Amino acid sequence: MTADEEAGALPPxxxxxxxxANTMDYPxxxxxxxxxxxxxxxxxPGAEALVTPxxxxxxxxxxxxxxxxxxxxxxxxxxxxxKHASDNRVELDRARHALExxxxxxxxxxxxxxxxxxxxxxxxVFEAMEAGPADWRELDLRVLPGITAMLAAAAAVGAxxxxxxxxxxLSDNLKPxxxxxKRLRLAIEGDFAMGFYNPRSRSxxxxxxxxxxxxxxxxxxxxxxxxARAVSTPEQSVTVLPLADLRAEMVDxxxxxxxxxxxxxxVGRFVYTPRSA
Numbered sequence: 027m028t029a030d031e032e033a034g035a036l037p038p039x040x041x042x043x044x045x046x047a048n049t050m051d052y053p054x055x056x057x058x059x060x061x062x063x064x065x066x067x068x069x070x071p072g073a074e075a076l077v078t079p080x081x082x083x084x085x086x087x088x089x090x091x092x093x094x095x096x097x098x099x100x101x102x103x104x105x106x107x108x109k110h111a112s113d114n115r116v117e118l119d120r121a122r123h124a125l126e127x128x129x130x131x132x133x134x135x136x137x138x139x140x141x142x143x144x145x146x147x148x149x150x151v152f153e154a155m156e157a158g159p160a161d162w163r164e165l166d167l168r169v170l171p172g173i174t175a176m177l178a179a180a181a182a183v184g185a186x187x188x189x190x191x192x193x194x195x196l197s198d199n200l201k202p203x204x205x206x207x208k209r210l211r212l213a214i215e216g217d218f219a220m221g222f223y224n225p226r227s228r229s230x231x232x233x234x235x236x237x238x239x240x241x242x243x244x245x246x247x248x249x250x251x252x253x254a255r256a257v258s259t260p261e262q263s264v265t266v267l268p269l270a271d272l273r274a275e276m277v278d279x280x281x282x283x284x285x286x287x288x289x290x291x292x293v294g295r296f297v298y299t300p301r302s303a
Contacts, residue, residue, distance in 0.1 A: 064128035064165055066148045068141040068172020069100055073258035076173050084170060085135055092124045093137035093147070101137060115199070117147060121154035125162050140174035145195045145223050176221035179254030179282040182264050184296035186252055186284050189303070191219040196226075196237060203233060207240050214244035219290060219299055222283040226274060234274040241285065245269055250297055252284040253277060266297055 065084050070076035085091065090108045091101050098111040112120050121136070128134045138146035148169050155162045180187045192213050196206055213220055226234040241249075247270035255263045255278070265276075269285070277283055290299040 062128040062131040062133055062165070064124055064134045064136065064151070064167045065170055066136045066138070066142040066151050066168075067170040068138055068143075068146070068174070069097060070173045071140055071175045071178040071258045072256065076178070076258055078170070078172065081170050081172065087133060088135040089133045090124075090127050091135050091137055092120055092127075094120075094139075097137045097139050117150040118154055121147065121150040122158065124151065125154055125158060125165065128165050128167070129159075129161060138172070140178075141172045142169055143171070144174045144176075144193065175223070175254075175257055175282045176284065178257045179221070179252060179264075179284055182254055182257055182262070183252050183266060183284075184293070185298040186250070186286050186290055187219055187221070188299040188301055189219065189287065189289065190216075191221065191287075191299075193221045193223065195223045196233070197224040198230065198233065203236065207236065210237065210240050211244060214241070217287050217289075219287045220285045222285070224279060225277045225281055225283050227279050231274070234277060238272065238274060241269060241272075245285070246288070249288070250286040250290045250292065252286075252297060253281055254284070255281045257282060266292070 065088075067081045067084060068078075069081065070078070085101055088107065090110060091098055092110040093112075094114045095111040098109050101107075101109065103109070110120075110123065124134050124136045136142070136147050136151060138148070140146060142148040151167070155165075155167075176187070176193055194206065194209055194213065198206060210220075222237075225237070247268060249269040251267055251269050251272050253263075253265040253267070253272075253276060255261070257264070286297065287299055289303075290297060
């Protein structure tokens, strides 16, 4: 065991070709049944070509895949792989299940779309770990990044995030709408380009109208907006329009909304934000 491992640091990331269990010495005192591992992995925005080789390799080594129903469906079936699909409102239950399986010796991958650390399962796993048994903190756990929808949407039109930007989750499932709108106003004041996740769902169809009110109060009507729906999939559609023309019914939960800063501009069919203020 290295000095870094004794100090609590994670061991070096495994080779994409080797199972994680072969890459580390387990801390003294960990029982054999805890020699499983858990990886929280991002599947990217939708296209198979945008899944990283590291994520593909770790999925090939897994005994169990856990996640939201449509994300688990993106992982091919194979002999020896058990899939655990669940609804999108049981993230903590899903995270606890993954930790329990890893503690019992299973090789577990928790899948998210996009990047697992961006409004996805990585935080839920750490939240469950913090509240769970102390042994869970000794598990071999890693987070593997993926291409998040905001970056895929930006690339589809050019470089609208070329200067300072922020990402805001418009869902009020885990925070009040007033806090969402407060953060939105502050981002407008700072003249950030913004990426909006989860803009409008069937359960809260009127909420995006409130967001539009705040945007129109603080931004000029010609501010550029990018609507990228189902980005990187065969159903992809990308629209660029001024804020004045944006309507709530144009977006849904598969739409990534990017609002440019006051400096964002069009060059032919592309949208970009200059690197200088």
